[in-house]
Amino acid sequence: MAKTHVDGLTLYATRWCPFCIRVFRTLDTLGLEVDIADPTRDPAARDALWQARGRGTVPVLRIEHPDGEVEWMPESADIVTWLRAHHG
Numbered sequence: 001m002a003k004t005h006v007d008g009l010t011l012y013a014t015r016w017c018p019f020c021i022r023v024f025r026t027l028d029t030l031g032l033e034v035d036i037a038d039p040t041r042d043p044a045a046r047d048a049l050w051q052a053r054g055r056g057t058v059p060v061l062r063i064e065h066p067d068g069e070v071e072w073m074p075e076s077a078d079i080v081t082w083l084r085a086h087h088g
């Protein structure tokens with residue numbers, strides 16, 4: 001099934017983190033594709049995450065709203081709920 005790329009969303013995540021995998025599964029189920037930033041592989045992603053959150057915990061969904069406001073959403077359960085509500 002072709003996936004729909006959602007502009008304005010970047011998921012800060014690693015491939016092995018169980019909480020991140022929960023979010024990856026939701027993206028698969030919903031047929032969505034978002035930009036991925038892995039702070040363990042990409043120093044710029046690591047710096048951006050730390051600057052925004054003051055910690056490196058993943059997953060975090062960076063949401064750029066249409067009005068330009070940027071929101072950093074931590075917690076896999078909250079990210080899953082938000083994805084289902086807005087893109088389900």
Ligand SMILES: N[C@@H](CCC(=O)N[C@@H](CS)C(=O)NCC(=O)O)C(=O)O
Nearest residue numbers: 017018019056057058059075076077
């Ligand atoms: N309650 C959080 C837990 C996230 C979490 O513990 N992530 C781990 C990786 S699986 C992590 O980033 N640990 C390193 C850290 O907190 O700096 C969630 O559900 O998203």
